[in-house]
Amino acid sequence: MELTVFQIAVGVRRAADAMDRLEQELNAADAKLGDGDTGSMLARVIAAMAAAEPQAAASVSDAFGRLARAGMSATGSSLGTLFASALLSLSKQTKGREIQWSDLSDLIAVARDGMMARGGAKLGDKTVLDALDAVVVAIAGRTDAGSVGATACEALDRTLVEFRDRPCRMGRAKFFAGKSVGLDDPGMLACASLAKVLASEGAGAHYLTT
Amino acid sequence: MELTVFQIAVGVRRAADAMDRLEQELNAADAKLGDGDTGSMLARVIAAMAAAEPQAAASVSDAFGRLARAGMSATGSSLGTLFASALLSLSKQTKGREIQWSDLSDLIAVARDGMMARGGAKLGDKTVLDALDAVVVAIAGRTDAGSVGATACEALDRTLVEFRDRPCRMGRAKFFAGKSVGLDDPGMLACASLAKVLASEGAGAHYLTT
Amino acid sequence: MKKLINDPARYVDESLDGLTLAFPSLVRDGAAGRVVRRAEGMTEGKVGIASGGGFGHLPLFTGYVGRGLIDTCAIGNVFEGPNIDSCIDAIRLADGGRGVLRLYGNYGGDRMNFDMAGEVLEDEGIRCTTVLGTDDIASGGPGEIGRRRGVAGLIYAYKTAGAAAEAGADLEEVTRIAAKAVAATRTIGVGLAPCRLPSAAKPSFELAEDEIEMGIGIHGEPGIWRDRLRPADAIADEMVDRLLADLPAQSGGEASVLVNGLGATPLEELFILYRRIRSRFDQAGLTIAHPLVGNYVTSMEMQGASVSLFHLDEELKALLRAPAECAFWRVD
């Protein structure tokens, strides 16, 4: 099953709408460990991505490229920058070719490695990387949007639980890693929450026409 | 009946002790109209007066002089300065002579006029002056401490009520005189509260020996 | 409301100790240590400027002791005028043989003590004049300017009278300049949250979580209205309107503006205000020279801001531009 520009655009619009609800929740999660801005940052970044009109992109690569550039303009925060650089990696990897949902695991794996190189975190540090890594593993071999979405969500929820009682070893929370035990990492939480939004059932077309 | 150094000293000590209780109440009254410091200022001023050892004064004039100087050192606030200048007036008026309780009305009248000249307020402006003026009238002709105290207290309570619904025309409250309607002037309130303390029954000597 | 303090009774003295340790150009003097003067002492042959007032407004008053500004400062307790002895000391220490201008805000306690000090010093032959800061337009109508409170705009009188004194003007001239500067200054404040006196159990006033007070005084004295918080631009607009409705006769189309933080309001917000204020004055055809934005006159941790307009003519402008240097302000 092909991954389309339309699907990407619907996903971005859905995520943008969902940030209304998620913004303060993610801020609150970050406030306990960091500086309390994860939610407001993502709300702004995803709004900028939606405004970049991914639906008008000529290709999947172009769509990812638009999102990456919009994200990079909208923030210099840790998570936002890493997200944007991951999208840039997806854009580069998909240049000049059609993409199947079954390719997604490998594509995200490469993006994940780029984020590690850029940000200096390792797997196990309790960051957004562990969330992405779980997704890479879970969706390997899945060929359609529905099962990719479902397995990714399931993997993310499991990963949140798995890491909850471990200490954060990167980002602002690293300094008092002990305090992060028992708390969700805001970057991982953002991944899980947004994955649920993207995977949610229902027609998407109206998002782009209204 | 003579007004003695001992009586003055007991009165000061009693007032100083009472400020524990009155401080925040007078601050709160001033906070509604002014800058909220009447109580803390008086607590400090009266403590300084007690520390000036009025009981060791050679004469009533000397006792008033000690209190005036202590007050003047302890503050530059409106009310404190006026109080101290009144005490200085009492000291000057009583120089070289014995004082009867029956002299007090005339003495305070002169002090009151000095305060008017110094501060520029008039009778009726709803300030400490109106409180003192009521005392002057009420204690005229009273010859002993007991009846001076009782009539002063009664006059002060009556004056508070009488002025409550009138506007403050002097001091910090003057700018928004309307807001002072319904509220007691902190200077008048301080007078009334302290007069009650001074007039209260009971042995006073232990104040000076403990 | 938390404070980084030890004992309320030692608040003023400990703070003055820290101030003078941090700025060696300032020293404590006077019998009770409640005068701050220039470390190098008074310049012989210069007219002196003595100021003072209650504590809790740093950098006012003591922070403006310096070259081209004021010479001495008498310091009271928090929000209480300086006592008479400190006033006497401040005037004496500001005496360089050519008389002393007493330049301070219009508050009852301060006036009584500076007046009494002057009476005491007449016998010593120190000539004194007085100019009172009366810039707060919220504290009296245009017809009763002499009754108004003195607030942040006082620093303009410091600056211009200080420049005149530094340039060798005599007491009459320095006094004239100070009076002219006060007459050319208008201020309005807005409060968002109160401060607390170190000795008080409660804040100096109360405002609901979404309430502000227009026209508040720098000691928390009541203002013009209390109402819901509104956007910064709407607040700026009202302050500008009030200032423009109260132009002094001598307004010549050019002014310095001071957007002053009351203590706890961050610079970020003062600049947001300034941006709007500036554009409103531009629209009104008022040229802004020498804008000042920052915490110049505070009320401890009070949250809010004031806006002052100092209407300039060529004389005041030259004096405002003259070199000056103190711990918290410098022009050169």
Add this chain to the structure above:
Amino acid sequence: MKKLINDPARYVDESLDGLTLAFPSLVRDGAAGRVVRRAEGMTEGKVGIASGGGFGHLPLFTGYVGRGLIDTCAIGNVFEGPNIDSCIDAIRLADGGRGVLRLYGNYGGDRMNFDMAGEVLEDEGIRCTTVLGTDDIASGGPGEIGRRRGVAGLIYAYKTAGAAAEAGADLEEVTRIAAKAVAATRTIGVGLAPCRLPSAAKPSFELAEDEIEMGIGIHGEPGIWRDRLRPADAIADEMVDRLLADLPAQSGGEASVLVNGLGATPLEELFILYRRIRSRFDQAGLTIAHPLVGNYVTSMEMQGASVSLFHLDEELKALLRAPAECAFWRVD
């Protein structure tokens, strides 16, 4: 928690507009207007210093753009690093042909964006070096200094590296000085009350009415302990003890100290702290040169203070003393 703002989305840009209107020595530049540079432009032949970071710390970062200090500043949103385009612009605008030092605080987002900007600019032939502020001793043990956060002490690196650049030093030398200054700086903060991000519904952290947090970061990052408020002297003592327990190898018995307000703490309290800190350092045999007391690096309306020690040798002392001038600080 009330704020004098309009729209959280316009907070940074409106504030920068006001800042540059109030200080004509500063201008906005860069594609998104998120660079502040010196109005007169970059000096040809001088090594450039580009800094930057999240907004909400005024006068840091933009306020230190000026002669003998930094040249450009990339500005992010509140508590977010500057984006890559602003970093690119800031570096380009700081290029006077002899290379650019990137000098900023050690935060993940800032690093990634300044790094990526450098990679982009390599092709343009602009040589870049990097020095990161890592002065917050609460954010890592003495063995992992490179992991520490950069806080108020960054201004010492600005001052000394800026003086070296102004004096004509080459990129290696300016970089060496900046790294030496960072290695000689130690800071510890204490928080009394939080700030609130303009876009956030709640304050950045919560403290009970009688609670303080030792070691808090300038974005409200968690510190070392939370406990009951104690007297200023006890707080000062603990901060001094922690700073003295973390002396850099090169400490030579002389230091500058910065007692910095985090935003809502009044100067009165900073001086009370300074008084005690100064006497503790005196007792410890540490000579204090050039003390700084005031709001140098803030967190909007956060209440609290930080204490920085900048350990001096003759070289750093001379650079600290060199003339410098910006909107909020000046030495001459």
